Amino acid sequence: MNWQIHRRLEPIRILSFDLDDTLYANAPVMAHAEQYLVDYLADKAPALADITVAQWRELRQQVAAENAELASDMSALRRATFVQELKRRGVAQVETLADEAMAAFFVVRNQVDIEQDIHTLLGKLAEKYTLIAISNGNADIHRIGIGDYFTAAVRPGPGVRGKPFTDMFELAAEKIQLEHPRHMLHIGDHPVSDVQGALRFGAQALWYNSPFKPAEGVPAVTWLPHASIQNIQALRALL
Template identity: 55%
Template sequence: MWQFHQRLRPFKAISFDLDDTLYDNKPVMIAAEQHVADFVLAKCPESAKLGVLGWRALRDKIAQQNPELASDMTALRLATLEHGLSKFGVEQPKALAEEAMAEFLIARNRVQIPDAVHQLLAALAARYPLVAVSNGNADIQRIGLGDYFQAAYQPGNGNRGKPFADLFVAASEGLKLNHASELLHIGDHPVSDVQGALKFGSQALWYVPNKPMAGATWLPHARISQLSALYDLL
């Protein structure tokens, strides 16, 4: 279950990505995006021209035009909603976008965490300080993971998302680490998680379940295909 690329050095704390690392986020997002599209449609019938796929394409277009915004999923989705609604002539697009975003956050936090993940995090938290470092907008309290993490670091308040170093800096300062290498970051994305952690100076563990090792331009310290491999850290 382990494939090493660099020597894993002693570390003092662990940071976890959330979406698609600790749970399958795809069905959650499909349901959340449909919920928001339906909510907006009820308020603005003209948005039927977009539908879920149209809103997603607009989000991707805005993300390509603004890399920093692309790393903050909350800000990106809010900007997408406001932009789209303004095109449809809504009188107060910002206010409606904020309403729709609130609906999105309700739906996107309807996450089912596997029992095995609860057990793993409980075991790890008994030995290491754990924090969440995520570009997404999952709420660790609302999804039932608040008992394991000391804090969650996400974009906003001047902090850019991964692979920018801002969240790793904030996490390391919050954990009172002396060196970046004392943090082991675990995540599924080859750029946001692996490259972001390595550029900051942390150690990176890439979780790649059931798929080839593609998209990595920076080699992590190690790769695992199953989260249960993390019991070896105890």
Template identity: 45%
Template sequence: MQFYRRLQPIRAISFDLDDTLYDNVPVMRAAEAANYAKLCELFPVAATWSQAEWAQRRWQLMQTDADLASDMTLLRLATIRLGLLQLGIDSKQAEAGAEQVLAAFLARRNQVDVPAQSHQLLSELGQHYPLIAISNGNVDTTKIGLRDYFSHVIQPGGGRRGKPYPDMFKVAQQAYPHLHPAQWLHVGDSPVADVLGAQRMGWQTAWFKSGLYDASSLIVLPHVAYHDNRQLGHLLLERQR
């Protein structure tokens, strides 16, 4: 565990989900395969483009539409719909088909194996701190067995943008208006979405450095960096004694 900034008293903790509390890489690989299989089943012409080419189209759309880039559900729907239109499918069929493909994706996307260590961490911390989930992803915390740990689960949608935009952090603050921003600790693996996003709000941050990113991606230093949930749990529980 590395400390970069002095930690102030913590009164509430928010957690990123994907690749912070569980390994989301194999989940997404399986979900993407299910997405492509359903797409080609419904629209054989979709096989004109490989799975990788559909993913590239989604990435390109992210670069041109900032709002879609922060809402994974809308981004996926838009990618499928626009792609089908380009392949000659009429708009009504493309719209309905995108919804069906998304349903197949989400069914597989919510088959997550959350490690026992994460359950233990949230259970123990929840006895001392209010916990909130703040995630850019579209995982269903009820289906993966995490919902009961959190007082609120905040995700993009309804005009609410994802991290690093301030929208979701503001929703969390509104839920606990008596807390000063510096009394929040946000935990996540993304140097931009989690560390930069939370610190722009005046929050403290804990960076999970065993996720998808290395230190070269850090734009600002977190307050603390850790590589194992046991380290984080020990640190935060010790502060309650």
């Protein structure tokens, strides 16, 4: 069996989905996008030509360690890392270059191939439930081709912290006029961002033990979700 119930599931009206490493493998997407970005920055600012993808990741981790709120907003974290390093190296027009680099990155970052079985799954679920996307990443549901299945999508931004803070869940609830958090089931691959974030909000949580593990791995599950699945297609049987 590809799913387990850990706590009693209450009636569900809303399904909220994480995106990266839940609906598709994000590692190859990011590997391509980050290398593109390194090449772009080296072309625009030769002073940065010696910084590798791995070194940019290390710099991001340093910035994230200094600011928990930035750590939950990948777009803001990436931009802040650019700005810090550009300033440190004396590059001119820091803000403009950072904005241009982020715009270029977003184009490549959203070049995601969604498997047909995911399209089929989302289409079936959308017939019964209201679907929303709640992701700490910067994938755009319309650019990656799944926007038609979702009623709303929420990402971190000014005044809106990423998961496991509850800000995005609260914003999503406003968008869809959610009567009570318990009517929502959040589905995601991360035991902290997704499971703890949903439970803190008062929603039900489903942990997807995704095969698409990020390079740094994932932490252990320490908060008990309502259910867990080993295969995303198990949602059809579970729900």
